[in-house]
Amino acid sequence: xxxxxxxxxxxxxxxxxxxQKRDLRMKKIAVALSGGVDSSLTVLLLRDAGLDVVGITLxxxxxxxxxxxxxxxxxxxxxxxxxVDHFVCDVCDDFxxxxxxxxxxxxxxxxxxxxxxxxxxxxxxxxxFDYAMSLGCEAMATGHYAQIVDYRDxxxxxxxxxxxxxxxYFLSGLPNATVERILFPLGGYTKPQVRALADQYGLPSxxxxxxxxxxxTKPRQTxxxxxxxxxxxxxxxxxxxxxxxxxxxxxxIHHYTVGQRHGLGNLVPTQKAYVKAISGNDVQITxxxxxxxxxxxxxxxxxxxxxxxxxxxLRAQIRYRSPxxxxxxxxxxxxxxxxxxxxxxxxxxGQIVAFYxxxxxxxxxxxxx
Numbered sequence: 001x002x003x004x005x006x007x008x009x010x011x012x013x014x015x016x017x018x019x020q021k022r023d024l025r026m027k028k029i030a031v032a033l034s035g036g037v038d039s040s041l042t043v044l045l046l047r048d049a050g051l052d053v054v055g056i057t058l059x060x061x062x063x064x065x066x067x068x069x070x071x072x073x074x075x076x077x078x079x080x081x082x083x084v085d086h087f088v089c090d091v092c093d094d095f096x097x098x099x100x101x102x103x104x105x106x107x108x109x110x111x112x113x114x115x116x117x118x119x120x121x122x123x124x125x126x127x128x129f130d131y132a133m134s135l136g137c138e139a140m141a142t143g144h145y146a147q148i149v150d151y152r153d154x155x156x157x158x159x160x161x162x163x164x165x166x167x168x169y170f171l172s173g174l175p176n177a178t179v180e181r182i183l184f185p186l187g188g189y190t191k192p193q194v195r196a197l198a199d200q201y202g203l204p205s206x207x208x209x210x211x212x213x214x215x216x217t218k219p220r221q222t223x224x225x226x227x228x229x230x231x232x233x234x235x236x237x238x239x240x241x242x243x244x245x246x247x248x249x250x251x252x253i254h255h256y257t258v259g260q261r262h263g264l265g266n267l268v269p270t271q272k273a274y275v276k277a278i279s280g281n282d283v284q285i286t287x288x289x290x291x292x293x294x295x296x297x298x299x300x301x302x303x304x305x306x307x308x309x310x311x312x313x314l315r316a317q318i319r320y321r322s323p324x325x326x327x328x329x330x331x332x333x334x335x336x337x338x339x340x341x342x343x344x345x346x347x348x349x350g351q352i353v354a355f356y357x358x359x360x361x362x363x364x365x366x367x368x369x
Contacts, residue, residue, distance in 0.1 A: 028052040029183065030132035030140045032124060033086070035074030037205040038143025038186060041198045043082050045185045046141060054135065055079040055086045058128055060095040060215050078205065089131040091123055098122050100216070104227040107254035108236060110278035111350025115223075117364070121173040129178065139181045146171055147187035148179060151360045152306055155179045159359040162190040169320050172354035172364035173303050224254040238281030240267055247285070256283050259292055259346025278349075293343040299336045299353050299365035311357035318344050318353050318367065327355075336365055 029046055033039045033055035047053045057075040072088055079086035099119050106113035124142070132140045145160035146168045154176050160166045174182075186194055198206035218226045228235060235252025248267060250256070255263060260275040267273045268287050276286040286292070308314055308329055315324035316338055326341040338353065347367060355363040 030137040032142045033075045040205045042143045059090045107224045112257040114352040141183035157361045242285040258348040297347045298368040302365035304363040306362040313358045315356045
């Protein structure tokens with residue numbers, strides 16, 4: 001599907017990517033400001049475009065434990081440096097109830113959550129977006145590597161110019177009404193270009209490491225382990241099953257996800273082992289990578305932003321780093337059956353499958369099996 005991008009991706013470094021006329025009429029713009037290089041440069045570009053910019057930082061935890069990407073002090077320092085007003089949107093309770101509880105119960109049931117997709121839907125472009133509107137802002141911008149495009153008479157999210165950093169998958173649940181009022185000024189840039197531009201402008205965050213999209217993970221723990229401690233629940237202990245036989249005990253199904261190799265030790269001597277599936281409290285192991293390939297799977301709780309029947313190039317993407325593959329769909333009640341035209345690796349229950357028409361996001365669903 002060909003589309004017309006709403007950002008000037010062809011501008012050379014130093015000129016910035018300015019919103020088109022539709023956006024220039026907006027006087028007050030909120031920027032979701034973490035203090036990292038992407039959100040800092042977003043503030044600078046919009047400020048230098050003559051817009052009234054305010055920075056808003058999400059507070060997702062009230063204590064100092066864990067590695068929070070929502071470092072309020074760092075974001076406030078950036079706002080002061082750039083000369084824009086700064087606000088804090090406290091979502092600690094909502095974040096625990098809506099994101100962390102969901103993530104833990106998904107892990108505890110032997111599935112793998114997509115917390116960043118849910119956070120974008122319910123927190124960043126939900127609670128934070130509403131807070132921005134309450135301040136009198138007419139739109140909200142973020143440093144996501146994605147673009148807003150014209151698609152069948154509506155504004156939709158499409159892939160960013162940097163294929164290595166494209167974040168459209170994480171934004172696949174955002175409705176059209178929200179997309180009408182958001183901006184992605186970095187969508188036409190690559191990450192190296194963003195860092196070069198930030199360095200050119202002298203931003204202190206120009207060379208800070210990228211965040212890992214894990215807001216509360218404690219040192220030397222996985223996200224799932226941190227959640228297990230946070231909610232104080234007992235791990236579901238069970239067996240490793242290989243070739244129909246029990247070969248060892250495991251310490252809890254929340255430690256494992258389909259396709260995983262790390263942490264399996266020497267379960268099958270002289271061979272690489274993979275998690276094939278999680279059934280009840282048991283983790284099924286395989287040594288054949290082909291066992292992880294599939295051409296058909298099902299999903300539920302679909303959200304559509306456009307009718308997939310009208311898509312010219314329907315594609316499914318089963319995780320952030322996976323390629324989108326051509327597919328066809330059929331539906332029986334709430335259940336979607338996805339037939340991929342080429343095999344996909346390690347279809348993982350609980351994860352999001354995002355649907356594209358070419359490069360344009362048109363929907364998402366939760367993988368069932």
